[in-house]
Amino acid sequence: MYEIFFTNNLSCYYDLQSTPGAIPKELEGKYDYLDNPDIIERLIEFSNENIQIITLYIPHIHCSSCIWILENLHKLHTSISASQVNFPKKTVRVTFDTSKTTLKEIVTLLNSIGYEPYISLEDYSKGNQHINRSLFYKLGVAGFAFGNVMFLSFPEYFEVSEYWLEQYKHVFRWLMFAFSIPVVFYAGQEYLISAYKGLRNNILNIDVPIALGILVLFIRSTVEIVFDLGTGFFDSLTGLVFFLLLGKFFQQKTYTFLSFERDYKSYFPIAVTRISSDQKLEENIQVYEIKEGDRLLIRNEELIPVDSILINGNARIDYSFVTGESEPVSKRSGDKLFAGGKQMNGAIEIEALKSVEQSYLTQLWSNDIFKKNKADSFTNLTDMVSQYFTIIILCIAVIATSYWLFKDASKAINVFTAVLIIACPCALALARPFAFGNVLRFFGKHKFYLKNAEVIEQMANADTILFDKTGTITVHKKNNIEYHGQPLSHTEEALLKNTLRASNHPLSRSLYDTLAAHEIMTLDEYQEYIGSGIEGKHAENSIKIGSTNFVENPDNEKQLNTSVHISTNDNYRGHFIFYNQYRKGLENLFKKLSSTYEVSIISGDNQGERSYLQKILPKTTSLLFNQKPKDKLNHIKNLQENDRNVMMIGDGLNDAGALAQSNVGIAISENVNVFSPACDAILDASEFEKISDLLHISKKTIRVIKSSFIISFFYNIIGLYFAVTGQLSPIVAAILMPLSSISIVIYVTVLTNFMSFKLYHKKKGDVEAL
Incomplete structure (x- = not known):
């Protein structure tokens, strides 16, 4: 195409x-x-x-x-x-x-x-589902005509010669012609129109061979009865259209039943902060719980989940998530904000105008705009084959028909039509999307949300896995935090609390939760410097929170543990030390992964945790510390230049560049309404220890698809053999075509279901055996 x-x-x-x-x-x-x-x-x-x-x-x-x-x-x-x-x-x-x-x-x-x-x-x-009622009507017309044409063809079938030939043969034949007209021009019109419009626009679509088969049967049969050459092929014609529509009906029902359960995205683990009516309580709620009139807090880098009105704060909205245009738009109090915009200038308060359909956010997330920079690790076999399929089938049909015109002209029309119908690539086209759709549904049920089906292929091809540390392999909600330095005044604490309130960094969220409650204020200025820290201003006071260099610590004392430093009005005050707690199952997960993949931890933190990680992780695990976001990105580039397929697992914030550069980027989510289109998948933090299982499922899914392709190719080769040799009538081909499609769908669905369930729910230690 x-x-x-x-x-x-x-x-x-x-x-x-x-x-x-x-x-x-x-x-x-x-x-x-x-x-x-x-x-x-x-x-x-x-x-x-x-x-x-x-x-x-x-x-x-x-x-x-x-x-x-x-x-x-x-x-x-x-x-x-x-x-x-x-x-x-x-x-x-x-x-x-x-x-x-x-x-x-x-x-x-x-x-x-x-x-x-x-x-x-x-x-x-x-938001109702659309029901294509016209398919039911067309199926009814085709079925009614097919049944009557079959009855009218009985005298010909049983060679009733005397009465039939002398009195009623022309009446029966013209009745069959009459029944065929609504079948061709109403029931089968979708194939004809699609083929015509495709050819008019220089597009050779898959309906062209089917439309050709229908028209050839109809014209040939009409010519036979007009010139009294025979009874024609009206039974085959009406049966062909009926079984084509019946196959489409069953495919549609099967597709609707499985539906890929694309609504798995409605369980997407994004939360938003709702503010109580008295402005004293803030609570995290799931996005789908938002109601019209709710007042919501949107922090820096957070996504606006619903159409809303700006109430407080300095809004600078980046709609690139929706449109691909990266120029931020400034908004004032009272302006309307659209769902999908990302706040880029501190915290704002908005009032929801409506509830949200969760699928809308994920629809934005899967926007093709954000696929442009990803390296293509795979050649899509289905697209490659379908690009030339119609041309090849037409050539086979013409060559076979030409051969039979010389050998046995009576079979030529049947051969031509049977080839066009039996070789329909529906089975081939459905195998891949159904397998991937079923696995997407399974992943979604287990809180693993993929941007698109291509990610499954990319996961299966990964051979190197990089983990960020803070917020990825650590649990920021359970950090033990200690403050060392000069006591902060009430004003300084309030400014610290409200500046942290606008940030979504795991350390910021953890520190924010430990500080005492203070009056909520709108900052005059807010700025976040990726990899360094955040800065806020209110009235005459300013504060910097971040690395020791960012806050200009005069002592520049090296801390072995993760730490966040504070300075107010350009005066250094002290630092908070975070004692990390690691996610459940970390040791076991790295043990499983290291047997198949090259595994590394790449962190922006210092080396305070190196000795502990070396004790609990496999010796083959490489540890890289003091890595800025640009360093992570460059490290991944170097790996890719050495023919490595890299999977990056991070928190989606400072790791955005690395996630975008990697072949597969997975963001770990802890119910925070922030993620980047740079990532290809989002994994709920509670499923962290299942990463190895998810990777195994991806690899096995590719094997299932490849086996289904082989089956589909064998089916087409065998079908074409019988069609080309004149042993297959068009009506039998029309029956076999939908059966092959449905059998492939059942094959990939059953196998992916069984494989996913068995692998994901296996007992400990069964991965290698499986």
Whole structure:
């Protein structure tokens, strides 16, 4: 498909002409309601300056070819910056520039290439699942016609010669023709329209061979009865469409039943701080518990979880999470803030305008914008095969048909149609997404949340694992903290407390929880320096919290333990010493991993914990301390240059650069509403000791997919053999095609379920044996 687009120079089509084509008459006025600003506001999920984002339901999405086309809309229209398909839900999320186009033009474009959106304001507001009732109607029409055509074909089947030939053969044949018309032009119209619109836009999609098979059967049968050459193939034709639709129905039911359980993201372990009405109590709640009217605290680097109104604080919002545009936007009290924006200037207080659907946040997280810098570790076999599949099948069909035209012309039409139908790559296309979807569901149930299915492949290919220390292998909520230095005044403590309140660093959160309660104040200035510390100002007072160099400690005394230093108004006051407690199962986890992977700890802290870690961890574990964020990133680059596939596990804050550079970046979450699109997965801290099991599941999933590909290839080879040799009728091919797809789906689903359950719930020490 990629080559077809560029061979025809389709990507610059809209640059060549200001009016590249007239709108088809059937579209004139159809979408005029999308000129209404009130309707647009209800449909659009994000709007800021010239950028708008909308998610549209596309009922006609049904194969990997559809996904490829819809995710390359930017090549058809320059105003579209990104488009992302959710295959199980049949939706496409489009980001476009309103200064260059309108929502109406986007919808018209989708219709013109065969993917008309289904738009219903009622369904959109209620979030109901879309039901494609037209499939039921088409299936009913095809089934009714197929049954009647079979009955009308009985005299031909049983060679009833006298009465049949003399009196009613023409009546029966024309009745069969009449029954076939609604089957071809109504029940089978989706295949015909999809093929036509694809060819009109220079796209050779997977419906082309199916549409060819339907048309060839219909035209050949019509010619036979018009010229009294025979009874035609109306039974095969109606049966073909019926079984194609029946297969689509069962695939849809199977898909809906499994559904990939994409709503696993609704359990996403992100919390937000809710402020009580009297401003005295702050509590962490799950995001999906947010209600309209709740007052929320959003700290520096935290994500805004719901559409809201700014109440207090200096808001500087980065919407790159939503749009890819990294320029922060300043907001004042009373301004509306959209979900998905990240606060970049201290703590703010907002009031929620609505509750949140958790899937919206993860939809932002999986935005393709943030995949651009990731190295491609794998070649997607499904995409590679489907790119040339249709062309190869058409060539086989033409060659086989040409052969039979010379040897036995009566079989030529059956051979042509059977080849086109039996070789449909649905089984091949479904194996990978179903296997990955099932594993994503399983991971989600165990609090491991992946940005997309590709992460499973990248995990399976990893051979080197790097762990951050603070907040990753340590439990910051259980740190023992001691203060050494000059006593802090009440004003200094209040400023310290409120500055820490705006930060999301694990040490900041831990220290904040241990300090006494103070009156909440809005800082005049707040700045966070990654890898160094934070700085806050209120009225005439200022404070610095961080490393000894950052606060300009005159003694610059080296601490063996993790420490946070304090200076107020440029006067050094003292430091807090943190005595780390490590996560449960750390020793056992590193023991398991070290047998398969190169494992390292890479930390920005000093070497105070080196001797202890050397005692409890395997001797092969390398320990790197005093590593700034840039040092971590460079270390990963060096490993990758030496052909290592690196997995980085960190806290998602100071490790953002390292997480982005690594082949797989996993952020450990402790119910804090902060994460970076740099990471590829988020693991709940309670599941930390299961990392080894999760990696084993990823590797075994790849094996399952490869075996299903082999089965699918064997099926196609065997099917093509019988089709090419004239031993397979189109109707049998139509029955076998959906059966092969469903069998592959069942195969990968059962195996991944069994494999995941068995491996994850094994007894201690069974990993190596398995």
